[in-house]
């Protein structure tokens with residue numbers, strides 16, 4: 001048996017919007033992340049990937065369901081508590097990098113450490129180390145405006161890994177990059193997971209990135225539809241795939257699933 | 263942009279408060295240089311320039327009060343000054359002898375050797391008075407006067423220049439009988455309690471107003487600054503500067519915060535506490551405060567320097583400058599509140615494009 005997961009979500013439901021526009025973006029999602037594993041979350045646009053990532057990242061509170069992070073139950077927490085959880089357990093990587101344009105690469109990474117209360121000397125050392133680790137040892141003083149997309153994303157990865165959080169979440173980290181840079185970033189993320197024993201979850205559209213992952217989870221219409229392990233040739237269906245016609249009838253399936261859990 | 267707002271506020275505050283301090287100094291300067299401990303004035307007198315004439319018997323009554331060492335008459339009154347070209351301007355005649363309220367900061371000529379028709383005037387007002395320098399002549403009430411001495415920096419809050427002369431000449435010009443005066447300046451013997459002497463004088467001289475020097479200063483300040491509303495206008499301008507400054511700085515800080523909302527959300531997503539984010543905003547505000555203050559106070563000192571030789575000097579003292587620094591920092595901190603309020607409402611989930 002493997003060690004219990006660093007992050008575990010159970011029966012996560014999330015309703016978004018209000019009144020007429022209300023949608024159930026997630027319909028009972030179960031998901032566990034293990035340290036040392038690079039997981040891809042794949043699914044069509046609007047399937048709920050970002051919503052799920054936001055909930056796993058303690059940025060968004062689920063309508064129902066439970067989340068456990070590092071053994072701690074994450075329910076009914078204040079915004080400050082959630083920030084504290086993110087600070088201790090999580091690192092984030094964004095599609096549009098979200099770097100601070102007025103700060104150098106080094107200072108961007110330092111900021112992520114400063115927020116966590118590291119001493120200024122430690123901030124500097126760790127930031128430099130992280131940038132060297134992502135292959136940007138020669139661009140410490142460069143400003144984001146002078147970096148290529150791939151380099152920017154490397155800075156963002158350095159910022160996420162420098163404080164050594166056990167879980168790293170990335171939302172479409174390669175969507176803004178060309179194929180080659182996209183591959184490089186995926187490879188880097190897989191290395192981050194494998195070498196440092198972190199749980200890395202990345203959302204992606206691109207099936208070509210699959211070979212880098214230890215595990216691929218598929219999501220559609222707010223439901224996990226399948227999971228593949230590395231080297232497994234085919235999708236292991238978590239449930240019979242819904243046809244387009246059966247779309248409107250998700251409820252009976254959920255019932256069955258719950259019975260199965262019981 | 264924030265800096266311009268702060269700079270503007272600092273300069274406005276410095277100029278208004280500097281003018282206010284300058285006004286205070288102008289108002290009390292003559293009183294401080296009169297060198298008396300107690301002022302005897304006609305009942306109800308509220309200012310140096312507008313007191314009415316005393317009867318004359320007060321001097322000897324005052325001299326008989328124990329503890330009094332000297333009682334000097336002083337004449338002060340508004341009067342029309344007729345320039346050489348016969349045009350007229352308002353002045354304040356000040357007549358005294360024996361070193362009582364003798365003009366100070368004399369830069370040309372001599373006041374110890376004032377001729378019977380001689381006067382001392384401040385060179386700041388040379389143009390107003392229509393004089394070219396020592397030896398210039400003019401008239402008050404048809405009587406000829408000659409400028410014997412020039413001073414520098416004796417300014418008048420009322421804008422009517424002080425014309426210093428002998429007691430006899432002042433009485434003559436203003437038709438004040440030779441035993442009468444506008445004020446009697448009492449000197450108290452060393453070691454004697456001034457307020458005790460003041461009470462004794464009040465008993466002895468009913469129907470007069472008797473002030474210690476400090477009280478007379480305050481009476482003049484109250485009258486000119488608040489009785490006339492001039493001081494209220496200056497302080498009001500300062501308050502206005504503070505309000506405008508706060509609003510402008512708050513606006514610019516707020517819009518800069520709004521421009522960087524995504525960055526604050528990223529900070530929040532990275533796990534920063536609200537405290538950390540507030541610190542970032544306050545630090546930004548404080549840095550702006552110091553920079554804006556530095557620029558503003560430099561401009562203010564230049565303006566104050568340029569005003570030194572005008573009739574409305576701006577007194578930018580080190581204390582005022584220090585106080586303005588505190589005010590600027592507080593103003594910026596208050597201005598940061600709206601920004602802080604804005605970022606506390608950030609939804610960190612906005613970091614992901616959904």
Ligand SMILES: Nc1ncnc2c1ncn2[C@@H]1O[C@H](COP(=O)(O)OP(=O)(O)O)[C@@H](O)[C@H]1O
Nearest residue numbers: 016017023025044045046047048049050051616
């Ligand atoms: N604020 C919102 N209000 C209402 N519906 C939303 C909101 N945000 C997202 N949705 C809907 O929730 C579903 C899931 O969105 P999202 O998690 O962004 O999908 P993905 O990241 O897979 O493209 C979509 O149908 C989207 O339209």
Ligand SMILES: [Mg+2]
Nearest residue numbers: 049050615616
């Ligand atoms: Mg998305």
